[in-house]
Amino acid sequence: RKEVEQDPGPFNVPEGATVAFNCTYSNSASQSFFWYRQDCRKEPKLLMSVYSSGNEDGRFTAQLNRASQYISLLIRDSKLSDSATYLCVVKRAGNKLVFGAGTILRVKS
Protein backbone atom coordinates (compact mmCIF):
# COMPACT_ATOMS: atom_id res chain seq x y z
CA ARG A 1 0.00 0.00 0.00
CA LYS A 2 1.33 3.46 -0.87
CA GLU A 3 1.94 5.89 1.98
CA VAL A 4 -0.15 8.58 0.25
CA GLU A 5 -3.09 7.47 -1.87
CA GLN A 6 -5.00 9.58 -4.38
CA ASP A 7 -7.60 8.88 -7.02
CA PRO A 8 -5.64 9.40 -10.26
CA GLY A 9 -8.70 10.68 -12.14
CA PRO A 10 -8.91 12.28 -14.60
CA PHE A 11 -11.66 14.55 -13.38
CA ASN A 12 -13.25 16.23 -16.39
CA VAL A 13 -15.38 19.19 -15.35
CA PRO A 14 -16.92 22.22 -17.08
CA GLU A 15 -15.83 25.74 -16.27
CA GLY A 16 -17.56 27.04 -13.17
CA ALA A 17 -17.98 23.62 -11.58
CA THR A 18 -17.00 22.70 -8.05
CA VAL A 19 -14.66 19.74 -7.76
CA ALA A 20 -13.26 17.91 -4.74
CA PHE A 21 -10.19 15.72 -4.40
CA ASN A 22 -9.48 13.33 -1.56
CA CYS A 23 -6.32 11.83 -0.25
CA THR A 24 -5.47 9.35 2.51
CA TYR A 25 -2.15 8.80 4.24
CA SER A 26 -1.00 5.80 6.22
CA ASN A 27 1.73 7.18 8.49
CA SER A 28 0.06 8.57 11.60
CA ALA A 29 3.34 10.29 12.53
CA SER A 30 3.07 12.61 9.51
CA GLN A 31 3.58 16.15 10.69
CA SER A 32 2.48 18.57 7.99
CA PHE A 33 0.28 18.40 4.93
CA PHE A 34 0.22 20.23 1.63
CA TRP A 35 -1.39 20.42 -1.76
CA TYR A 36 0.89 21.12 -4.71
CA ARG A 37 -0.05 21.44 -8.36
CA GLN A 38 2.08 20.24 -11.21
CA ASP A 39 1.61 21.31 -14.79
CA CYS A 40 2.83 18.98 -17.48
CA ARG A 41 6.59 18.32 -17.15
CA LYS A 42 7.09 21.34 -14.87
CA GLU A 43 8.02 21.70 -11.21
CA PRO A 44 5.48 21.18 -8.42
CA LYS A 45 4.15 24.49 -7.13
CA LEU A 46 2.88 24.87 -3.58
CA LEU A 47 -0.85 25.51 -3.62
CA MET A 48 -1.51 25.57 0.09
CA SER A 49 -0.63 24.06 3.42
CA VAL A 50 -3.42 22.12 5.13
CA TYR A 51 -4.36 22.60 8.78
CA SER A 52 -6.67 20.69 11.09
CA SER A 53 -8.89 23.74 11.41
CA GLY A 54 -9.30 23.87 7.64
CA ASN A 55 -8.11 26.73 5.54
CA GLU A 56 -9.27 28.66 2.54
CA ASP A 57 -7.42 30.63 -0.12
CA GLY A 58 -9.77 32.24 -2.62
CA ARG A 59 -11.54 29.49 -4.53
CA PHE A 60 -9.54 26.75 -2.80
CA THR A 61 -10.44 25.10 0.52
CA ALA A 62 -8.38 22.40 2.20
CA GLN A 63 -9.36 20.17 5.11
CA LEU A 64 -7.42 17.74 7.27
CA ASN A 65 -8.90 14.98 9.42
CA ARG A 66 -6.07 13.53 11.52
CA ALA A 67 -8.27 10.87 13.11
CA SER A 68 -9.22 9.46 9.71
CA GLN A 69 -5.85 10.35 8.12
CA TYR A 70 -7.71 12.07 5.32
CA ILE A 71 -7.01 15.28 3.40
CA SER A 72 -9.28 17.05 0.94
CA LEU A 73 -9.11 19.90 -1.55
CA LEU A 74 -12.17 21.73 -2.85
CA ILE A 75 -12.00 23.99 -5.89
CA ARG A 76 -14.95 26.26 -6.53
CA ASP A 77 -15.80 28.03 -9.79
CA SER A 78 -13.23 26.04 -11.78
CA LYS A 79 -11.20 27.92 -14.39
CA LEU A 80 -9.50 26.55 -17.49
CA SER A 81 -6.20 27.49 -15.85
CA ASP A 82 -6.93 25.10 -12.97
CA SER A 83 -6.25 22.16 -15.31
CA ALA A 84 -3.23 20.40 -13.82
CA THR A 85 -2.20 17.45 -11.68
CA TYR A 86 -2.89 18.01 -7.98
CA LEU A 87 -0.43 16.39 -5.62
CA CYS A 88 -1.28 15.47 -2.04
CA VAL A 89 1.90 15.71 0.03
CA VAL A 90 2.74 14.81 3.63
CA LYS A 91 5.85 15.76 5.55
CA ARG A 92 7.48 13.27 7.85
CA ALA A 93 9.80 14.12 10.72
CA GLY A 94 13.07 15.29 9.26
CA ASN A 95 11.44 17.39 6.52
CA LYS A 96 11.10 14.54 4.02
CA LEU A 97 8.11 15.07 1.72
CA VAL A 98 6.12 12.06 0.55
CA PHE A 99 4.10 12.66 -2.61
CA GLY A 100 0.94 11.03 -3.81
CA ALA A 101 0.86 10.05 -7.46
CA GLY A 102 -1.48 12.95 -8.20
CA THR A 103 -5.02 13.58 -9.41
CA ILE A 104 -5.50 14.92 -12.92
CA LEU A 105 -8.01 17.74 -13.36
CA ARG A 106 -9.20 18.86 -16.78
CA VAL A 107 -11.46 21.89 -16.91
CA LYS A 108 -13.27 22.31 -20.21
CA SER A 109 -15.09 25.30 -21.69
Next chain:
Amino acid sequence: NAGVMQNPRHLVRRRGQEARLRCSPMKGHSHVYWYRQLPEEGLKFMVYLQKENIIDESGMPKERFSAEFPKEGPSILRIQQVVRGDSAAYFCASSSLLAGASYEQYFGPGTRLTVT
Protein backbone atom coordinates in the same frame (compact mmCIF):
# COMPACT_ATOMS: atom_id res chain seq x y z
CA ASN B 1 13.50 37.44 -4.92
CA ALA B 2 14.81 34.78 -7.22
CA GLY B 3 13.36 31.33 -6.79
CA VAL B 4 15.19 28.04 -6.69
CA MET B 5 17.54 27.79 -9.63
CA GLN B 6 18.68 24.62 -11.31
CA ASN B 7 21.05 24.01 -14.17
CA PRO B 8 21.30 22.64 -16.65
CA ARG B 9 17.61 22.37 -17.52
CA HIS B 10 18.28 19.53 -19.94
CA LEU B 11 21.23 17.15 -19.86
CA VAL B 12 22.03 14.34 -22.26
CA ARG B 13 24.62 11.78 -21.30
CA ARG B 14 25.77 8.52 -22.82
CA ARG B 15 25.78 5.39 -20.69
CA GLY B 16 28.84 5.32 -18.47
CA GLN B 17 29.34 9.09 -18.34
CA GLU B 18 28.93 11.30 -15.29
CA ALA B 19 26.06 13.72 -14.73
CA ARG B 20 26.35 16.79 -12.48
CA LEU B 21 23.18 18.65 -11.55
CA ARG B 22 23.32 21.99 -9.77
CA CYS B 23 20.86 23.72 -7.48
CA SER B 24 20.94 27.17 -5.89
CA PRO B 25 18.31 27.58 -3.15
CA MET B 26 16.05 30.58 -2.73
CA LYS B 27 17.69 33.54 -1.03
CA GLY B 28 17.60 33.05 2.71
CA HIS B 29 17.00 29.29 2.51
CA SER B 30 19.56 27.00 4.05
CA HIS B 31 17.93 23.61 3.48
CA VAL B 32 18.11 21.81 0.13
CA TYR B 33 16.30 18.66 -0.97
CA TRP B 34 16.60 16.55 -4.10
CA TYR B 35 13.70 14.58 -5.56
CA ARG B 36 13.50 12.36 -8.63
CA GLN B 37 10.49 11.88 -10.88
CA LEU B 38 10.68 8.92 -13.21
CA PRO B 39 8.50 8.99 -16.33
CA GLU B 40 4.81 8.55 -15.44
CA GLU B 41 5.60 8.30 -11.72
CA GLY B 42 5.37 10.51 -8.65
CA LEU B 43 8.20 12.42 -7.03
CA LYS B 44 10.46 10.44 -4.72
CA PHE B 45 12.70 11.92 -2.04
CA MET B 46 16.41 11.36 -2.51
CA VAL B 47 18.44 13.48 -0.09
CA TYR B 48 18.22 16.39 2.35
CA LEU B 49 21.20 18.67 2.94
CA GLN B 50 22.18 21.73 4.88
CA LYS B 51 25.40 23.63 4.31
CA GLU B 52 28.29 21.13 4.51
CA ASN B 53 26.04 18.45 6.02
CA ILE B 54 23.97 15.58 4.69
CA ILE B 55 20.97 15.31 6.99
CA ASP B 56 19.07 12.44 5.37
CA GLU B 57 20.15 10.39 2.37
CA SER B 58 17.75 7.53 2.86
CA GLY B 59 16.31 7.93 -0.65
CA MET B 60 19.63 7.85 -2.47
CA PRO B 61 20.60 4.72 -4.39
CA LYS B 62 23.50 3.05 -2.60
CA GLU B 63 25.87 3.25 -5.56
CA ARG B 64 26.81 5.87 -8.15
CA PHE B 65 24.81 8.72 -6.56
CA SER B 66 26.22 11.40 -4.27
CA ALA B 67 25.21 14.88 -3.16
CA GLU B 68 26.88 17.83 -1.52
CA PHE B 69 26.05 21.34 -0.43
CA PRO B 70 29.35 23.15 0.13
CA LYS B 71 29.84 26.23 2.24
CA GLU B 72 30.10 28.30 -0.92
CA GLY B 73 28.26 27.61 -4.15
CA PRO B 74 25.33 25.48 -5.22
CA SER B 75 24.29 22.04 -4.14
CA ILE B 76 25.48 19.33 -6.52
CA LEU B 77 23.85 15.99 -7.27
CA ARG B 78 26.37 13.72 -8.98
CA ILE B 79 25.52 10.53 -10.82
CA GLN B 80 28.48 8.44 -11.90
CA GLN B 81 28.42 5.87 -14.71
CA VAL B 82 24.87 6.73 -15.72
CA VAL B 83 22.52 4.03 -16.99
CA ARG B 84 19.31 4.35 -19.01
CA GLY B 85 17.24 3.88 -15.84
CA ASP B 86 18.65 7.16 -14.49
CA SER B 87 16.69 9.08 -17.15
CA ALA B 88 14.27 11.21 -15.15
CA ALA B 89 13.44 14.72 -14.00
CA TYR B 90 15.50 15.73 -10.98
CA PHE B 91 13.94 18.47 -8.89
CA CYS B 92 15.62 20.48 -6.18
CA ALA B 93 13.65 22.20 -3.43
CA SER B 94 14.63 24.56 -0.65
CA SER B 95 13.15 25.69 2.63
CA SER B 96 13.84 28.18 5.37
CA LEU B 97 15.13 27.56 8.88
CA LEU B 98 13.61 30.70 10.35
CA ALA B 99 11.79 30.30 13.65
CA GLY B 100 8.10 29.86 13.04
CA ALA B 101 8.60 28.87 9.41
CA SER B 102 6.45 26.00 8.30
CA TYR B 103 9.30 24.41 6.35
CA GLU B 104 7.33 24.73 3.14
CA GLN B 105 9.48 23.53 0.31
CA TYR B 106 9.72 25.44 -2.95
CA PHE B 107 10.84 23.69 -6.09
CA GLY B 108 13.18 24.61 -8.88
CA PRO B 109 12.36 24.02 -12.57
CA GLY B 110 14.16 20.69 -12.60
CA THR B 111 16.87 19.08 -14.69
CA ARG B 112 15.70 16.56 -17.24
CA LEU B 113 18.38 13.92 -17.64
CA THR B 114 18.33 11.71 -20.70
CA VAL B 115 20.75 8.80 -20.90
CA THR B 116 21.32 7.46 -24.40
